């Protein structure tokens with residue numbers, strides 16, 4: 001678990017966030033034990049930017065991981081920051097019961113289950129309910 005936090009902060013250092021100056025790093029723990037990092041990558045065309053959480057999911061899926069036990073999200077904010085709605089939805093697709101752990105430089109932490117962050121979610125199963 002300490003490793004996950006360190007990896008999340010290391011990814012945060014690589015964030016490309018020249019527009020918001022809000023750097024975010026993420027470390028995903030896959031069910032096979034591997035850890036995959038992500039960071040936010042902003043763009044001059046603002047909406048083209050991507051959050052740390054979704055960039056971690058994309059990297060994980062690209063290397064063959066589709067199941068996750070936890071994600072650690074690291075920022076430089078005072079308080080732990082939960083993922084945005086779009087990231088919650090993307091995590092939900094693969095692991096609806098995973099843990100989401102937000103950490104700060106100052107050592108503050110908050111932990112939620114994804115179920116709690118995204119109740120009554122639209123899921124892959126929703127598509128087949130007609």
Ligand code: THU
Nearest residue numbers: 020022024040051052082083084
């Ligand atoms: N951001 C993330 O990467 N993850 C979050 O959970 C919240 C927001 C990014 C998006 C944007 O690059 C910057 O933080 C400010 O919103």
